[in-house]
Amino acid sequence: MSDRYWLLLYLIAVVLVTLVHQPCYLLLGLLAVMLLSGSLRWRLLRKALLSMLLFNTAVSLGYLAIALMRDEFRADYLLLINARVLLLVMLGFWLSAGINIAKALRFSTTLSFLATLAAGQIRLMSRLIGDYRTAFESRCVKRPDWRERRRLALAQTEALLEHANHAATEISQAMRSRGVFDD
């Protein structure tokens, strides 16, 4: 099946998951993803749990406290919301691990070019930001104060803008050089 159909299937699955309000069906869905995702399953599960940990813990604990106070506590709500989010996040990671997104967007040349170029630039710029951060850590002899950290944030932002400006020109020239814009 082509990447485009996987994308479509994923989108349908997402809507279906949000239409189901019985925790047991969502848990069945999770089981199905675990079974079908093969060797990826434990990595997907770990990644999904980590990525939802902060927000879901905060919401769950908040609900627990407020519902107990108002005497409205329902355990199946906690199960429902956590199972649904886990299933959605796992589906998302599974899709992104399995398909080439730019290929799935190939129905629109513009969107596919945009996705490829943006994904490439995201990697380059993330590396730039990472380098700035580690270089700053490595050069700090003592704990940096607020002013120094603000200067770092500014330097990073300026470096990103400079990079973006340069990259836009280079990409434009490279695409022209390869005949993209000639009719």
Place this chain on the structure above:
Amino acid sequence: MIELDRVSFNWPDGPEVLRDLSLRVAPGEKLVVLGANGCGKSTLLKLLNGLLFATAGSYRYRGDPVTRQRFRSAPWANRFRRETVLLFQHPEAMLFNPTVADEIGYGLRQMAQAESDGLIRQWAERLGIEALLENAPYSLSGGEKKKVALAALLALEPQCLLLDEPIANLDPRSSGWLVDHLLTTQATVIVTTHNLSMAAELGERCLIMDEQGSIRFDGPVRQALADMDLLQQANLVHRHRHRHGSFSHSHPHVHDWE
């Protein structure tokens, strides 16, 4: 094939990057452009590829003046783009297709080339990237990206190859393959580098640019590489002190060429 007549280039409100360059390159000739960082080598290649335009002087390709207006004629522009290709110094700018196979086949498909699948595989094998054909170009390493970009350009069988620092980032096997390919191709090849051993292997003729963007030397590679004063003035070799036992002296050094 290529004629530059007293060409200068500067960015709007910027300093002159290229100054008064005159150059003729015959079909099939191999030319190495040497120069230190920032001397205008990349700008020269972009100008030869019709991406930038001279602010003074003229550039002719096969006798036709290469100007902004000229590119408005679609047949001429298409022919030029098919015949003259440029490998960018940072090849990620060139990669915009979803997979490596799409990337290599991009130009072929534009030319409605039959059997493009076979050609894609063939060029991927030559550059040792056949295992990456279904991968997304942005997920590759720097060297792999360069090979994909090279395969995409070479698959078009261009008549004029402009290569900006082509062996930087390439592993020894691939750079060896590339040098062999460039030596045997019928195409005109213009390569920029500051790697003197590449120059010695590749070219019969070399151009040395100085840090002001002018041509300092145009002649046989061997003659240029034997002229230490010239190389030193163009910032291609450096002088430093070193020791032989208890005796210490200083002289210019070429570390990547013997």
Place this chain on the structure above:
Amino acid sequence: MHIPDGFIAPQFYLPAYLVAGGFWVWASRDLRQRLDEETIPRLAVITALAYVVGLVMLPLPGGSSGHLVGIGILAMLFGIRLAFLAYSLVLLLQALLLGAGGMTALPVNALAVGLIGASVMAFSMRWQHRRHPLPYLAAGAYLAVILPALAVALVLGLQPAIAHREDGTPLFFPFGPEVVVPAILLPHLVIGGVEALLTLAVWRYARSRGWLDV
């Protein structure tokens, strides 16, 4: 301030897609139909920028830090339409490429941060005082953080009223606006201040590089 996947009811996110879709059409109307040699690279790079700006750590007083929102900076440099499109594309790439963020929250995040945030900043740029622009820009950058945060909080706060069981148990996000608005808004009152300071510094820099038509 992003809403994660799974907390918005389909009764809300499906119509939100329709609204966002209308604005996407409006925003891309300016971009030419044909592949354009300026627009595609520029939009791709701004999209990457919109993503990566969020990785810059914003130093908060007291040694902690938050993430830069960056929509004010994007709108200041590129205008509402490009900033909104780039921001929406980032959300799409995050959802599909990195499996983060999610498709159910996308239209709300795009409208709240991408559209409201960018519009506030762009209006403050348009109405800035010729001789004393700084207070206008600072207010714009501050509100470009606060108003989207408020919108996100209100959307979340609406969920228990929109989707619940017969006995009143929520089906999606559990808290009403009285809980979620202060919880989200209060930290952003500080984040917005630091972001405004940084935006002003970037504005000075951008002006010195000639990127702004001021």
